[in-house]
Amino acid sequence: MENSGQAAECRFDLLGIGFDLLGIGNAIVDVLAPVDAAFPQNNGMTPGSMMLIDADRAKALYGQIRREKEMGGGSAANTCVVASNMGARVAYLGKVAADAPGQAFAADMQAAGVYFPSSPLQGDAGENHPTARCIILVTPDGQRTMNTYLGACVTFSPEDVLADVVRASKVIYMEGYLFDPPDAQEAFRTAARIAHEAGRKVALSLSDRFCVDRHRHAFHELVRGHIDILFANEDEICALYQTDDFDEAARLVSADTHFAVLTRSERGSVIIQDQQRIVIDSVRTQVVDTTGAGDAYAAGFLAGWTSDRTLAECGRLGSVAASEVISHYGARPLMNMRQDMDF
Numbered sequence: 001m002e003n004s005g006q007a008a009e010c011r012f013d014l015l016g017i018g019f020d021l022l023g024i025g026n027a028i029v030d031v032l033a034p035v036d037a038a039f040p041q042n043n044g045m046t047p048g049s050m051m052l053i054d055a056d057r058a059k060a061l062y063g064q065i066r067r068e069k070e071m072g073g074g075s076a077a078n079t080c081v082v083a084s085n086m087g088a089r090v091a092y093l094g095k096v097a098a099d100a101p102g103q104a105f106a107a108d109m110q111a112a113g114v115y116f117p118s119s120p121l122q123g124d125a126g127e128n129h130p131t132a133r134c135i136i137l138v139t140p141d142g143q144r145t146m147n148t149y150l151g152a153c154v155t156f157s158p159e160d161v162l163a164d165v166v167r168a169s170k171v172i173y174m175e176g177y178l179f180d181p182p183d184a185q186e187a188f189r190t191a192a193r194i195a196h197e198a199g200r201k202v203a204l205s206l207s208d209r210f211c212v213d214r215h216r217h218a219f220h221e222l223v224r225g226h227i228d229i230l231f232a233n234e235d236e237i238c239a240l241y242q243t244d245d246f247d248e249a250a251r252l253v254s255a256d257t258h259f260a261v262l263t264r265s266e267r268g269s270v271i272i273q274d275q276q277r278i279v280i281d282s283v284r285t286q287v288v289d290t291t292g293a294g295d296a297y298a299a300g301f302l303a304g305w306t307s308d309r310t311l312a313e314c315g316r317l318g319s320v321a322a323s324e325v326i327s328h329y330g331a332r333p334l335m336n337m338r339q340d341m342d343f
Helices: 002-015 055-064 075-085 100-111 123-128 151-155 163-167 182-197 209-214 216-225 234-240 246-256 293-305 311-325
Strands: 019-024 028-034 050-052 069-073 090-093 132-138 144-149 169-175 201-205 229-233 259-263 269-273 276-280
Touching (some): 019 163, 019 182, 019 293, 055 132, 055 144, 069 075, 069 100, 075 100, 075 169, 075 201, 132 151, 151 182, 163 169, 163 182, 169 182, 169 293, 182 201, 209 234, 216 234, 229 234, 229 293, 234 246, 246 269, 259 293, 259 311, 269 311, 276 311, 293 311
Parallel strands (some): 019 090, 019 169, 028 132, 050 144, 169 201, 229 259
Antiparallel strands (some): 028 069, 132 144, 269 276
């Protein structure tokens, strides 16, 4: 861990101009498992949702499944890895414990070219809050149902927001899932304040419609006063404005913020900036696992946006990245997207 941290520090120093993207979110080890279509409901879950679970529930589920893959994860972390794969300069802040999964997460981020300077929890704090994990159940239609034990993530606080890294980043990208622990909410606002004082942009992903339901008032306040770029899928933006009509939700969000990027699965995406709408087609592929589709889209979009691409090109890059990720298990690309996309 010491050597990898030193290597990352050198990379940060040598960059000089800093980072295109800084992700802030829940640092989680993803456990992907194929299950039959009835498994989520038979186990008290809402298919397609994310629910928070305790350590005992995580242990019980872990024993019931056939694990297809285990890897570093978390929404913003996935976005960071995909953006790095596409050639962006990327950093990430998130909390892990000084345990084997935490060390594996740090090594995974370093291997992906992502600067990860966050200090792990040590001693009793780390034992009481081990590194988080998310058990992702994938049904035959590719839908994923997530069960998340937050562990060390709940300890993320304003002290974990490294101001120098925030100031060195063109855009700060934060995941809505981070809003579950109260200390993390304050850390979120701290990061946004530091970013704006430094003239940087702040982006937010709504993450999950159930997350929106839990924090609707806080999200409204953020969108209207603190967020420069909002990312959401159709379910999430409709949940935010409590409507079943996507066009109505799009109209309402365009009144609250000047820049929103809304994804619609196979129907592509809609980019709204200053009342202008740009419709982007999806990229067809064989859907295997939708885990990380929105994360990958955001990565492609922001990698394009921070390199001064047109909005239409940013949307195309987002669609290509999402298409690659959903064509296999896991939320990380299996190809060099920088080379294949001529990025």
